[in-house]
Amino acid sequence: MGKSQRTKGAAGEREICDMIFENFGIEVHRNLQQTRDGGADIKLKPFSIEVKRRAAIGRIYDWMDQATAGCDTTERPIVVCRADRKQWLAILPIDEFFRLIREELK
Numbered sequence: 001m002g003k004s005q006r007t008k009g010a011a012g013e014r015e016i017c018d019m020i021f022e023n024f025g026i027e028v029h030r031n032l033q034q035t036r037d038g039g040a041d042i043k044l045k046p047f048s049i050e051v052k053r054r055a056a057i058g059r060i061y062d063w064m065d066q067a068t069a070g071c072d073t074t075e076r077p078i079v080v081c082r083a084d085r086k087q088w089l090a091i092l093p094i095d096e097f098f099r100l101i102r103e104e105l106k
Contacts, residue, residue: 012053013041016080016088020044040070040077048072052081060091 013030020028020042028042040048050067060079067077079091092100 012082013051015053016042016049016051019088040067040075043075046075048075048077050077050079052079054081055084057081057083057086057089064091064093 010030017028017030020026026044028044031041031043041051042049048067048071050063050070052063060081063079063081064077067079071077076096077093078096080088081091082088
């Protein structure tokens with residue numbers, strides 16, 4: 001990965017940390033060791049969040065595999081991604097989607 005992509009990725013991780021704080025009042029931090037040690041970019045228990053900011057969105061299944069690998073047994077993976085000049089999207093396994101919808105419908 002080139003320097004430009006790493007810079008864009010770090011900016012995206014900071015942006016998501018800020019959005020989490022703005023929406024939930026919870027301060028989270030980037031996992032600065034994740035490149036070396038593996039793991040998720042951001043931990044927000046019970047979620048393991050992988051952040052991708054790219055010129056174009058692709059490789060979604062690879063990203064979900066990476067998010068899943070960053071989970072411990074109590075966490076659920078989410079990929080948050082954004083292409084240039086587009087809105088942020090959250091990608092999650094369908095079972096998690098149904099769980100969230102079920103909770104909202106109660």
